[in-house]
Amino acid sequence: MATAPASRERMSQLPYRPKAGEIPTNPGVYRFRDADGRVLYVGKAKNLRARLSNYFAPLYSLHERTRRMVTTAASVEWTVVPSDVDSLQLEYMWIKEFDPPFNVRYRDDKSYPFMAITLADEAPRVIVTRNHKIRGAKYFGPYPKVWAVHDTIDLMIKVFPIRTCSDSSYKKAMASGRPCFPGQIGRCGGPCSMKVTVEEHRAVVNDFISFMSGGDQRFTRELTARMKEASAAMDYESAAHYRDRLQAIDAVLGKSALVLAPDTDADLFGIAEDELAATVQHFVVRGGRVRGVRATTIEKEIDISGAELVDQVLQRTYGDADASDIPRQVLVPELPDDAEQLEDWLRERRGRPVTLQIAQRGRKADLLKTATLNAQQALMLHKTRRTSDYVARSQALTDLQEALGMSEAPLRIECFDVSHLAGTNVVASMVVFEDGLPRKDQYRSFGVAETTDDTDSMYQVLTRRLAYLDRPDEIEPETVNGAIVAAPESEEATSDGDVVTARKRPRFAYRPQLLVVDGGQPQVAAAARALADAGHEEIALCGIAKRLEEVWLPGEEYPVILPRTSEALYLLQRLRDEAHRFAIVHQRKRRKRDITSVLSEVPGLGDARIKALLRHFGSVSALKNASPDEMTVLPGIGPTLAEAIHTHLAR
Numbered sequence: 001m002a003t004a005p006a007s008r009e010r011m012s013q014l015p016y017r018p019k020a021g022e023i024p025t026n027p028g029v030y031r032f033r034d035a036d037g038r039v040l041y042v043g044k045a046k047n048l049r050a051r052l053s054n055y056f057a058p059l060y061s062l063h064e065r066t067r068r069m070v071t072t073a074a075s076v077e078w079t080v081v082p083s084d085v086d087s088l089q090l091e092y093m094w095i096k097e098f099d100p101p102f103n104v105r106y107r108d109d110k111s112y113p114f115m116a117i118t119l120a121d122e123a124p125r126v127i128v129t130r131n132h133k134i135r136g137a138k139y140f141g142p143y144p145k146v147w148a149v150h151d152t153i154d155l156m157i158k159v160f161p162i163r164t165c166s167d168s169s170y171k172k173a174m175a176s177g178r179p180c181f182p183g184q185i186g187r188c189g190g191p192c193s194m195k196v197t198v199e200e201h202r203a204v205v206n207d208f209i210s211f212m213s214g215g216d217q218r219f220t221r222e223l224t225a226r227m228k229e230a231s232a233a234m235d236y237e238s239a240a241h242y243r244d245r246l247q248a249i250d251a252v253l254g255k256s257a258l259v260l261a262p263d264t265d266a267d268l269f270g271i272a273e274d275e276l277a278a279t280v281q282h283f284v285v286r287g288g289r290v291r292g293v294r295a296t297t298i299e300k301e302i303d304i305s306g307a308e309l310v311d312q313v314l315q316r317t318y319g320d321a322d323a324s325d326i327p328r329q330v331l332v333p334e335l336p337d338d339a340e341q342l343e344d345w346l347r348e349r350r351g352r353p354v355t356l357q358i359a360q361r362g363r364k365a366d367l368l369k370t371a372t373l374n375a376q377q378a379l380m381l382h383k384t385r386r387t388s389d390y391v392a393r394s395q396a397l398t399d400l401q402e403a404l405g406m407s408e409a410p411l412r413i414e415c416f417d418v419s420h421l422a423g424t425n426v427v428a429s430m431v432v433f434e435d436g437l438p439r440k441d442q443y444r445s446f447g448v449a450e451t452t453d454d455t456d457s458m459y460q461v462l463t464r465r466l467a468y469l470d471r472p473d474e475i476e477p478e479t480v481n482g483a484i485v486a487a488p489e490s491e492e493a494t495s496d497g498d499v500v501t502a503r504k505r506p507r508f509a510y511r512p513q514l515l516v517v518d519g520g521q522p523q524v525a526a527a528a529r530a531l532a533d534a535g536h537e538e539i540a541l542c543g544i545a546k547r548l549e550e551v552w553l554p555g556e557e558y559p560v561i562l563p564r565t566s567e568a569l570y571l572l573q574r575l576r577d578e579a580h581r582f583a584i585v586h587q588r589k590r591r592k593r594d595i596t597s598v599l600s601e602v603p604g605l606g607d608a609r610i611k612a613l614l615r616h617f618g619s620v621s622a623l624k625n626a627s628p629d630e631m632t633v634l635p636g637i638g639p640t641l642a643e644a645i646h647t648h649l650a651r
Contacts, residue, residue, distance in 0.1 A: 016075045017056045023049040028080040029090045032073040032102070039098035040073050044087040046338065048078050068561065069102045084341035085348070092319045104278075104298045104312055113149050115140040117162075117209060123170060123190045123198055124205045125163035126153055140212050140291060159245045160208040161189025162201065213286055213324070220246065260288040260363055266329040268359070269313060270371025272379040273298075273306070274573070279378040280313055281371045286327070290367075293374075297382050311336035314356075318346060326350040331359045331368055383570055383577075392567045393436030399568035400514070403560055404553065406540050410514035411435055414465075416527075417518040417579035418448070418457045426451055428461040429583035432512075433575055442510075443582055455526035458517060462530035469511055469536060512539060518576050520545040520552050520559075528554035544572045602648050604641050609634070613645075 028048045032041045032055075045051030055062075055070050062070070081087045095103055118124050120136025128149045132139065157164060165173075165180040165188045173180040173192035183193030191198050227242035260266070270281040282294040296316075298309070310332045318326055326346055336342060339356050346354035359365040397409040413433045418426065426448040432439040446464065451457040515531070517523045524543040531537050542560075543552040549569065550559035562569040612634055617623040628642035637645075 014056060014070060014073075016073070018052075018076065020049070020053070023052055023078070024080055025049045026080040027082075027084050027087050028078050029087050029094060030076060030078040031094065031098075031100075032069065033075045033077070034072055035074040039094070039100045041069055041100050041102040042091055042094045042098065044084075044091040044338075046084055046087075048080070052076065052078070084338055085344045088315065088338070088341060088345045092315045095315075096319070104300050104304070104309070113146045115149050115153065115212075117205060119205075121167075123163050123192070123201050125165065125167075125170075125190065126157070126208070127164075128153070138209055156208065156212075157187070157189060160204050160211065162205050162208055163190025163192065164188045165190065165192060212291065260285055260367065264288045264329070265327040266331055266364070267317075267327050268331045268364070268368050268371050269310070269317075269333070270368060270373070270375040271306070271309065271313070271333055272372065272375035273300075273309065274379070277379065277382065278309055279375045279382060281374040281378065282317065283367065283371045284327075285367070295374075295378055297378070306334045307336045310334055311338065311342065314342055314346075318349060321349070323350050326354060328352070328354060330354060330356045331364055332356065333358065333368065333372060383574060393571070396436055396567035396571040399562070399566055400571065403551065403562060403566075403568055404514070404540055404542055406513070408513065410512075410540065412510065412512045413514045413516060413575060414512040415516040415518070415575040415579040416458065416461060416465075417576070417583045418454050418461070419580070419583035426457055427583055428457060429579050430461075430465060431575065431579045431582055433571070436571060438578060445582065454519070455522050458519075458523050459526045459530045462515070462527055463534060466530060466534035466536055469534070514540045514542070516572060516575050516579075517541070517543045518579055519543050520550065524552045524554050542572075544576050549573070602641075602644050605645065609636055613637075 025047050027044075027046050029042065029044045030048060030052060031039050034040055043051070055066070055076075059067050059071070079090065081090055113128050113130055114132065115126060116129050116131075116134055116137040116139050117126050118134060118137050120134075128146060153164070163170065165182045169180040169182070170190065170192045173183070173194075177194070179194045180188055180190075180192040182188035183190070183195070189195065189201070189204065191201050196204070223242050223246050227239050227246065230236070230239035230242060264285060265287070266285045268283040268285065270283070272279050277300060278298040280294075280296040280298065282296070284291045284294070296313075298313070300309075304312075314330065314332070314336075326349055330346070335356065335358060343354055343356050346356070359368040397411070400406070401409045411434060415431050415433070416428060418428045428446040428448060430444040430446070432442040444465075446461045448457045448460055451460065515527060517527045520543055524541065527541055527543070528537075531539060531541060541554050544550070545552060545559070549562075551562060551569075551572065552559050562572075613623055613631070616634055617626055626646070628639065628646045631637050631642035631645060632639055
């Protein structure tokens with residue numbers, strides 16, 4: 001709901017704010033509580049006074065969600081600790097204990113299967129599971145598909161034959177003295193197969209775990225030496241057995257490509273975020289190979305920096321981790337402010353040194369980019385799934401109706417965005433969502449020939465679009481005042497059986513229930529003026545501002561703040577992001593078309609050479625900045641032609 005002016009004035013001074021001299025300058029951990037004593041937020045600081053003073057700055061200067069937290073709270077308390085490492089440990093413990101609603105929320109991706117070795121059993125077995133809470137189990141993965149885990153296990157038990165049968169089969173075999181059925185067909189190597197003792201089997205299990213943890217080089221060397229020894233002794237049967245095991249190892253390693261140096265043990269964290277959520281892709285690298293990928297979605301309640309997010313991700317990842325799960329090196333996209341203290345904390349937990357750093361070059365940087373790309377795709381998928389789910393879509397439309405004070409749910413929503421390149425190539429996009437889903441066949445792009453600023457561009461585009469609401473019987477033309485109109489082709493059968501291809505154009509006059517613009521008060525005011533001038537003020541209007549994800553209504557002094565978990569906010573974000581994406585795509589096409597037209601004016605420069613130039617230099621700006629000598633490296637472009645191109649582009 002919107003923050004009223006009176007309430008804003010009333011909340012300008014927080015009654016529980018401590019006096020400046022009361023807050024110590026020591027390191028420590030602080031907690032905000034509400035009137036019922038519930039812990040709302042837990043944080044740590046090297047200097048409590050400096051950190052807490054940020055929360056008690058003028059309310060208008062705070063991020064909207066931070067402002068909501070401090071105005072919801074009724075008290076703040078702190079605990080001084082001897083060192084920054086102690087504050088790390090206490091913060092982590094309190095977050096786990098109190099689960100504060102304004103701290104980041106983690107939603108681990110449980111969709112991936114794991115390989116688990118049940119070490120708590122008398123004879124540990126290897127299984128495929130999605131349960132990450134089996135007592136005493138050692139986990140590897142997650143894997144992208146179930147079949148990938150089964151394939152890995154099939155190969156691994158050829159090298160390290162450990163138990164695969166069920167607990168009931170194991171108990172029955174041990175009681176009867178007859179091998180379990182998987183053991184009879186060579187699929188189980190536990191004591192229940194009657195081929196090894198419990199102690200011998202435990203040694204094989206330890207080798208299995210050591211190999212999966214990155215010790216593959218030792219086993220490869222040992223098996224190679226044994227194979228050569230058996231061959232030299234003319235024990236060809238044993239040599240063939242060792243050869244088959246080596247081939248199985250090679251097959252396992254082939255499924256986990258070597259990406260870093262063979263002695264590299266590291267964890268890489270790729271992070272993608274927006275105002276409300278973040279996704280983390282955790283690549284586990286052992287022995288230079290990616291042994292597993294863990295995906296996590298984080299929901300943010302208050303504004304935190306990228307460095308603070310990295311800090312909390314590392315605490316979450318290693319807070320309960322075994323010493324063996326903490327690598328020698330942790331690579332992150334951004335170093336937290338307390339990086340040294342985090343290294344000390346990790347060293348204490350691991351028992352050996354741990355380095356925390358940014359991967360800036362080489363293969364580590366490339367792998368971190370891959371992790372970040374996966375995180376970006378996961379974030380997009382997370383938002384898409386929320387807006388694609390039927391229940392979530394229905395809830396989103398209902399929430400929008402209530403938040404915007406509409407008489408009915410907005411079944412058709414149109415969102416507009418303006419894009420330009422340094423004031424030139426001004427274009428606008430219109431995307432359409434019906435029932436919460438995109439209708440891409442009804443997307444439209446507009447060209448804006450002359451404009452003074454973004455608000456004028458928005459007014460022009462909406463005026464042109466709204467003009468068609470009063471002409472419901474007309475089929476839209478191919479172009480509308482510079483609008484680029486896409487009309488899909490369809491095939492229809494005539495009475496004679498002939499197939500005729502016709503262009504079906506959806507009516508541009510279809511009336512939306514809600515218009516959304518990308519921007520805050522100025523853009524909303526321009527859109528409201530266009531609605532008024534067109535005589536269509538019955539259509540609801542709102543704008544979504546990028547920085548704080550605030551929803552602005554026409555004529556309102558303060559924005560509507562939707563909860564971060566609101567399905568309506570996710571729908572508005574999706575609309576805004578899709579409109580921005582579509583505008584950028586159109587602008588790039590126009591720029592490419594413009595530069596192609598310009599280059600075609602150069603005598604002796606044909607389509608093939610134009611494409612080669614653009615492909616080689618990658619962008620229009622790079623081509624314009626290129627020297628004639630740099631252009632001559634391309635086949636078919638000599639010094640004279642290169643000079644002509646350079647002169648023509650410099651005009």
